[in-house]
Amino acid sequence: QVQLVQSGAEVKKPGASVKVSCKASGYTFTSYGISWVRQAPGQGLEWMGWISAYNGNTNYAQKLQGRVTMTTDTSTSTAYMELRSLRSDDTAVYYCARVYMATVVTPAHFDYWGQGTLVTVSS
Amino acid sequence: SYVLTQPPSVSVAPGKTARITCGGNNIGSKSVHWYQQKPGQAPVLVIYYDSDRPSGIPERFSGSNSGNTATLTISRVEAGDEADYYCQVWDSSSDHNVFGGGTKLTVL
Secondary structure, eight states: OOEEEEOOOEEEOTTOOEEEEEEEESSOGGGSEEEEEEEOTTOOOEEEEEEETTTOOEEEOGGGTTTEEEEEETTTTEEEEEEOSOOGGGOEEEEEEEEEESSSSOEEEEEEEOOOEEEEEOO | OOOOBOOSEEEEOTTSOEEEEEEOTTGGGSOOEEEEEOTTSOOEEEEBTTTBOOTTSOTTEEEEEETTEEEEEEOSOOGGGOEEEEEEEEETTTTEEEEOOOEEEEEO
16 A cells, blocks of 8 residues: 655754655655645645656745755655755644656646654744 | 635534635636645545545545636535645646645534
8 A cells, every 4th residue: 555654753943954754655656756745833735846756857836945855765765855944934744745647747636645744943 | 826715614514515615717727636634634635636536535525626616515514524625736837736725624
């Protein structure tokens, strides 16, 4: 069965970086994309970007450009999301989700999700 | 950028029908996907490509999309359907995914 297992909770100071991992199993990793979605406390879902596990192409949300990097390691079927220059408003639960591809280059919906990783930014 | 508008809350009595709307400019030309999120849990896909249901999702969940409004319909609502619901589209003009603000469904 498809599973996405994320790394554990993190506490970081403002200005630091965090790297969250998402290990996939139960499917051919390179046949799908991985998207990252975050949710601040009591707020809605915010799309952060996605990466094609097939060719490594990325697409990031405008507001995070320059601070976020998404990568994959196809040898271990693991995706990573690094967020730099952390601020207090980056405190959120971060989710990875498998992206069902409408075409080779066009993502559609998110059919499986990781359990979420709480990142707390506090001095 | 493309904006999706959902009502913050919808209330319905058990056994009745709940309709949650998602408004967007000419949204009928896009594919709309819906997610259910219960407190403390990750979102779950309940409708994709406007009206398709993933395996394991009850037939009580259905979707439609036309003009400027997409709708998630939940028939014969049960207490267990109480959750936040989010719509989502891929905006090809910006190459970005967009989520609606979410709707809290309360079962009275």
